[in-house]
Amino acid sequence: MIIQHYLKDVKKGNISIKKTVKSILREAKTLNRKYNCFNVISEDLALELSEAQERNSKGRLAGLPISIKDCICVKNVESRAGSLILKDYKPPFNATIIQKLIDEGAIIIGKTSQDEFGFGGFSTNTDNIPKNPFDLDTSCGGSSGGSACFTQLTKNPHASISESTGGSIANPSSFCGVASLTPTYGLVSRYGLIDYANSLDKIGVMTKTTQEINPILDIIAGKDEKDSTSLSIKRNSDNKVKKIAIIKEAFEIENKEIKDLILSNIKDYDVISLPLNKKYSIPTYYIIAMSEASTNLAKYCGLRYGATLPLKGNFDTFFSKVRSEYFQKESKRRIILGTFARMSGFRDAYYLKAMKVRTLLINEYKKAFKKYDILISPTMPILPPKFSEINKLTPLQNYQMDALTVGPNLAGLPHTSVPTGFIGKFPVGTMLISNHLDEEKLLNFGEQIENRD
Amino acid sequence: MGNLRCGIEIHVQLLTKSKIFCSCPTSGSEEPNSRTCEICTGFPGSKPVLNKEALHQAIKVALALNCKIAKTTFFSRKSYFYPDLPKSFQITQYEVPIGSKGKFENIGITRLHLEEDPGALIHKGATCLIDYNRSGIPLIEIVTEPDFKSPNEVRLFLRKLITILSYLNVYSKKNEATMKADANISTTGERVEIKNVTGLKEIEKALEYEAVRQEKEPAKVKETRRWDSEKGSTSLMRTKESEEDYGFITEPDLPKIEISRELVSLIKSEIPELSLDKTSRFQKDYKLKKEDAEILSSEKKLADIFEEVAKKINPDLAAKWLVRDLIKILHYNKTTIDELNLDTKHVTELLDLFQQNKITDNTVKEVLIQLIKKPFSPREYIEKNKLLIVSESKDLEKICKDVIKENSTAAEDYKKGNEKSIHFLTGQVMRKTKGTADPKIVEKILKKLIK
Ligand SMILES: [Zn+2]
Numbered sequence: 001m002i003i004q005h006y007l008k009d010v011k012k013g014n015i016s017i018k019k020t021v022k023s024i025l026r027e028a029k030t031l032n033r034k035y036n037c038f039n040v041i042s043e044d045l046a047l048e049l050s051e052a053q054e055r056n057s058k059g060r061l062a063g064l065p066i067s068i069k070d071c072i073c074v075k076n077v078e079s080r081a082g083s084l085i086l087k088d089y090k091p092p093f094n095a096t097i098i099q100k101l102i103d104e105g106a107i108i109i110g111k112t113s114q115d116e117f118g119f120g121g122f123s124t125n126t127d128n129i130p131k132n133p134f135d136l137d138t139s140c141g142g143s144s145g146g147s148a149c150f151t152q153l154t155k156n157p158h159a160s161i162s163e164s165t166g167g168s169i170a171n172p173s174s175f176c177g178v179a180s181l182t183p184t185y186g187l188v189s190r191y192g193l194i195d196y197a198n199s200l201d202k203i204g205v206m207t208k209t210t211q212e213i214n215p216i217l218d219i220i221a222g223k224d225e226k227d228s229t230s231l232s233i234k235r236n237s238d239n240k241v242k243k244i245a246i247i248k249e250a251f252e253i254e255n256k257e258i259k260d261l262i263l264s265n266i267k268d269y270d271v272i273s274l275p276l277n278k279k280y281s282i283p284t285y286y287i288i289a290m291s292e293a294s295t296n297l298a299k300y301c302g303l304r305y306g307a308t309l310p311l312k313g314n315f316d317t318f319f320s321k322v323r324s325e326y327f328q329k330e331s332k333r334r335i336i337l338g339t340f341a342r343m344s345g346f347r348d349a350y351y352l353k354a355m356k357v358r359t360l361l362i363n364e365y366k367k368a369f370k371k372y373d374i375l376i377s378p379t380m381p382i383l384p385p386k387f388s389e390i391n392k393l394t395p396l397q398n399y400q401m402d403a404l405t406v407g408p409n410l411a412g413l414p415h416t417s418v419p420t421g422f423i424g425k426f427p428v429g430t431m432l433i434s435n436h437l438d439e440e441k442l443l444n445f446g447e448q449i450e451n452r453d
Numbered sequence: 454m455g456n457l458r459c460g461i462e463i464h465v466q467l468l469t470k471s472k473i474f475c476s477c478p479t480s481g482s483e484e485p486n487s488r489t490c491e492i493c494t495g496f497p498g499s500k501p502v503l504n505k506e507a508l509h510q511a512i513k514v515a516l517a518l519n520c521k522i523a524k525t526t527f528f529s530r531k532s533y534f535y536p537d538l539p540k541s542f543q544i545t546q547y548e549v550p551i552g553s554k555g556k557f558e559n560i561g562i563t564r565l566h567l568e569e570d571p572g573a574l575i576h577k578g579a580t581c582l583i584d585y586n587r588s589g590i591p592l593i594e595i596v597t598e599p600d601f602k603s604p605n606e607v608r609l610f611l612r613k614l615i616t617i618l619s620y621l622n623v624y625s626k627k628n629e630a631t632m633k634a635d636a637n638i639s640t641t642g643e644r645v646e647i648k649n650v651t652g653l654k655e656i657e658k659a660l661e662y663e664a665v666r667q668e669k670e671p672a673k674v675k676e677t678r679r680w681d682s683e684k685g686s687t688s689l690m691r692t693k694e695s696e697e698d699y700g701f702i703t704e705p706d707l708p709k710i711e712i713s714r715e716l717v718s719l720i721k722s723e724i725p726e727l728s729l730d731k732t733s734r735f736q737k738d739y740k741l742k743k744e745d746a747e748i749l750s751s752e753k754k755l756a757d758i759f760e761e762v763a764k765k766i767n768p769d770l771a772a773k774w775l776v777r778d779l780i781k782i783l784h785y786n787k788t789t790i791d792e793l794n795l796d797t798k799h800v801t802e803l804l805d806l807f808q809q810n811k812i813t814d815n816t817v818k819e820v821l822i823q824l825i826k827k828p829f830s831p832r833e834y835i836e837k838n839k840l841l842i843v844s845e846s847k848d849l850e851k852i853c854k855d856v857i858k859e860n861s862t863a864a865e866d867y868k869k870g871n872e873k874s875i876h877f878l879t880g881q882v883m884r885k886t887k888g889t890a891d892p893k894i895v896e897k898i899l900k901k902l903i904k
Binding site for chain 1: 491494495496498499500502504530532534535539540541542556644667698700701702703705706707823
């Protein structure tokens, strides 16, 4: 049952909220044992919220179960962004979007597993690795792996709130065969989102089908006084898609099956070349993201919250010990690389140059949107890999997997990943990119091309 | 010390109601960590929102120091680890400060920027506690060119700077002890930086120490030294080779700030007449001596009292009383004009009585001492305590007669030509009148009566 039908039935009193919530909690616990899709199942909070809604159901999402990526703060529920350094950390406040969802009657059921702080494309850089719904030896993609995994597996009405910095929503939704929207940068408040790279982080939505995204987006979008980068303008209401183009470089991938499947699903398209993005988006993205991340991670030092160790020696030694002990390898790598890129002597060549190149990349997209409503690309260049294959990748090969998703993320452009059928047992996603604030066009076109087997 | 060159970097806390990036109050409860929230303690997911009041105050100071105001500016992250710094980076300004290229008291102002204060470490025996009440209080950092030629010049400059800041109402003199400064100083050798000197007096002491030290041992490489206020000396922290690297990046949570011309002119219009302008106006309009005009304009409140009083009282007289006596009384009582709850009406009333020769010098002083303790009407007080000058009335004649009667020997001595006796008799009359009589008149009456 799609979300809209469920919400209507709840309004009519045909469905018991409590029953639905109990059912999804039971399901989550069972699935979690096999797939590791949750870091926390917030049973107490879910029951408390459903109790209140059962008595007096109100709000536009009354009774809808929602899972939340671990990096978004839920008051009094462990929120650790997939990291052991925030083990047992229970935020004293709700993220703005959590408060909005609760105010509209949504039921928060738990925190989904992810790469530590969003650092990865396979959800393997963490202590709780989610497994692909179609094959247990295979990755869900990342970093929002747990969200995509559970969205695919659940039989209950449900949406998942996830987050993307360089492709962390689109990537796992493609690998798990679900629909997703990564909105325009600033459309959804980031207040209460545990930062990866602030100038890139975007909170978005995953659902089984594209048509279910809008009711959730309607709630979470909007200006927030607590996030200075949140936009005060609304998204465009025009949803007519007149002209589309495929991105030439995005279809120069090795996997011919993916390419053919996606192209067979669309018609009447032009071909556009985005050579700057092809050449520079990966290095630009990684320099900016790591520079910002290395400053964001500096606050985790065992002093005020999260994991700690017995206080011994001077503060430098203590901080180093805590950070060495609890950060995963990939976090350490990004802290070191990010710090290097912004050090004096290297800052001009790396951080400042990347900031300039970012503007050029945005301009390349902006030019394309003068002519086209939507640009099309495969979401991922490969089918979901096995864990054994991922282990063999070098860090650089690993970063290359983001080749198709980092462009729109760097430019803050909205994009969807639309389920487009299967190759073998694995799903394939088509990525649609539009101009800033043209989410309606994306969702409209996404519904049209979505594979509904 | 002919070759001495010195530039300073001063950190001043602004006087906003709430902190720079959150809504916690900047003053109130002193209980540690009682004025904190998730933002000023850097909890994961919290985000800063700029307090416009802090921006406006910084622009105001930049304008008063004749700085150029940036059209567009932004914040940056300055990264370093220290337990009092909750996010392990300080939000500050790096590439484009709010103000630059200013001039004040003939000293070049390199830049003026806005940033957040870290928390405070409280050492208790072997342990150290952290109080984040201070964390997030807005600071401005003012950097000067190396234009100072002596520590004394620095002291005078800072005094004048503090006066201006109080005039602008962005600074509380109570913070003087916590004013922090770094200084660059060189004599014949390389430049030496002195870090983290707290308090105006300490700044001058540190510079004087360093000037003398460098004369004896000029620095061969650029170095940074720490001021130890207890020992009264500096010690080496690091040399140029091991300079700290703060890895500045743009603060991505705060959008660029556009400072419009309209905003700048609005803030400009809010700037009151500053002390230098006031000094020259007082000299011109009230024909005051330069020294008096300077003292009166050194404190906005004092200058305001003066102008109010001078509406009714002769300016010379008003200036004399305010500059000489009021300030002396304040010093004696260890209080400042800022803390004073003095009603200008009362001062005018008091000086008006004096102007009309109804009270003596002594009475003015006595009443003034009372007035700074609590407000009351001087006229009523003087009448009640019979402090009006006893004029050439029968009352005074009667008192003089009594005194002659009581001191007949002295009166006789005067008759015989002993001039000193008349002073003794006058003194006796003054004592009986509690000093309210005019001694010259008393003398006249006495002489007349004795003849
Ligand atoms: Zn606060």
